[in-house]
Amino acid sequence: MWLPVSGTSVVFICFLAQLRSSYSPQEKKPAQVHILILSSWRSGSSFTGQLFSQHPDVFYLMEPAWHVWTSMYRNKAKALQMAARDLIRSVFLCDMSVFDAYMSTQRNKSDLFQWEASRALCSPPACDHFQRNHIISKTACKTLCGKYPFSKVEEACKTYSHTVIKEVRFFDLTVLYPLLIDPSLNLKIIHLVRDPRAVFHSREKTLTALMYDSNIVVGPQNNQGERGPYNVMQEICKSHIRIYTEGSQALLSFLKGRYMLVRYEDIVSDPLAKAAQIYKFAELHFTPKLQVWVYNITHGKGLGTQAFDIGSRDAVNVSQAWRKNLPFQKIAKLQNVCKDAMDLLGYRLVMSEEEQKDMALNLLFTLSLLPSPRNS
Template identity: 30%
Template sequence: MRRFARFFKYAVGFLFFLVMCRWQCRPKEKVIVRFIPVTVKMDTARKFDEESHLPFEEMLETEVTYGVATPTLAPTTVTPTSTEATSTTVSQTLTTFSLDTLFSNTDRTTNAIEAPTKVAGSDDAVSRVHVLILASFRGGSTFIGELFNANKDFFYSYEPGRTLIKCMKKFDQPFSLFRPKHIEMLDNIFRCNFTSDVMQCYASDLARSPLEKRTREVSALDQATLCSGRWPELIPQSKQCAVVQPKVLTDLCSEHKHTVIKSIRLYDLNDVVALVRDPSLNLKVIHIIRDPRGKAPSWMERRLVSKPNYTVTDLTGKVLESMTAYCQNALENLLVGLSMPNWLKDRYKAVRYEDVAMRPYEMTQEIYRFVGLPVPNTVLQWVHNNTNNTAGGPFSTTRNSAEAAMAWKQTLSPDAIQKIEETYPCKEMMAIAGYRPVFDVKELEDSNVTFLDTFPPQYVPNLKYREDQFHPLFWVP
């Protein structure tokens, strides 16, 4: 019995040793912070399967979705130990991650991202430039798009996603395919390829559109161009002008040096990662954001009722729902765009609409410097003609741009302004984007107060969710 007890003791000790050895020699693990998403009712165009998002490979291992953080274990990868900003990656563990590192390589004065040095005479230095303007409804993107449309070297496509929705309905395709189809459509336009079924439908829709609508969506399709006799085989009998066909679009796109697309239907910056990473496209993404306090009255004017003033009672559930969706979407895209790895940083630029409206000449130079092109005189003349005028409709670009950007100070009542400032996640989005809140009602009467802080910020503040609605959560551990 004594021998058996001794043998059992040694056996248990040996098994314990094996277990501890296996535990110590296991692959290291790290914590990936995942957030339980907060359900936010979106517009119809926002109803996508969030699980189908394609994340950046080098994106921080924190899903930018809003809610309660729940740690999960995942196999680790080797994390760099260098503390230099140029070698710091965004796939850091929770204990070492700080959002301050996201802005270590950003120019604070111009919001321009440091571009890699190009060798003079290299193919990359003189390659075709493709520009994608990512924005939202009533976000000021039409004005930014015209800065490129006024340049005769650019082939300008205005909201092709709107036509895509009509074409998908025509082919009876489910709306769940909109996102991949939209990216495919953008890629085809950038490559001047209009031969697919969707692109032929796009050309057909342009052919049926009135002249004003057609030239707004593709400015190169003006009457003089189509009636020049350049495509005699496409001119119907008893007509003098060619019908818009894929060949016409291909020829016009190819003869321009560069391409720009404006879209308010591209909701997730992650969706364009394949286009951004494609070296043959030389794609530049310009992300336009706008103060939700300025966006709200503009949205209500177009979607609900036009009034000289709006109070807190006008901020109905539909309005707050739209503002919530916009702020959450803008915040997610900002966090993704500003956290890109160094070799992608020269492909993304966040621009505040208010900065362009308040300083149009300076910001025009800055935007063109970002895409690597000089500003032609025609663009400067367009800026002069369209930023010092009080005329213009809701979609017009002719107005006093500075007054238009700050019109919310008189249009919204103080209680309505406070309601928007306290709405989740607009409070967090405004903190990141440099839109400071109103501290005193008298500030609304001062024309010199713009409520614009430095952008991007010198640091990212802790984003604590309101305890009455969400569990406490800090972005910076």
């Protein structure tokens, strides 16, 4: 499925290409590597973020643009993207003064959203209770490392070779093009997607927690009643189409080698191989200690009990839980609003409850065999 590019988009793309060519080809890339994980809520992004957070060479932050949304909540998602982009650019450059616009000047490290999800903020110089090469849980970090000053965030950031940010608050890639051509950044994009049916099933368990964000995504009037969750999913699915189509544009030379599509289901089906591929893209070494951790975290028991926490669980069962628990009537409605995204990203539709419950039926198409967005 190819989506036509508008005239406005063509002009913008040509402008970016001209701007990119104005920089000297001899200009060296920054020594630091910057990775942006683009995803949506309940898509396995917390787990994928931890693949980076637990790496001893990575400074990781989980959803810093949360501060933009909570401070400017009367705006719609599209209007907030530029402010979010400017914030993550500053974070990539380890300039944490950007948070002055969204947080009290009298703040501790613990005032940063989901700070305890960052191993870098739980080890020196941000915290003295653990070492950089330790695998650190959120609970232990939150207990011991919360009372350090906010200045430790910037201090820690400057000591790492890689800065990784996970975000769920971008809905197209074009708003990020200025960062991709910015000579002060060495940015790569990991676009993480998950079967929309699994996302929908997971969101049903966390509707209250996600209500605030969902209202910004579609507007409060479109997030009400039985139709509300489907309206949100429709916008999320459309955003994945846009990001994948924009990220795969062969015409944009500055995207070559800097965009990677990852399906959560591919991670959980072969965690070690997929993690190795992701680390290679990010120019990181997959250490033996991390290999053991990845195996253990994806081969535990059960489905996990905390919606936004990462613990050892059976990752394959987690990814397939919707097939056992979600009523087919809801699946049919969801497939209706997300069909284009599912076709594009390689998720097979189920046409009956029998197909849904048939666990021998593989619902994933091989990603390498998917048609490109320009030719499908």
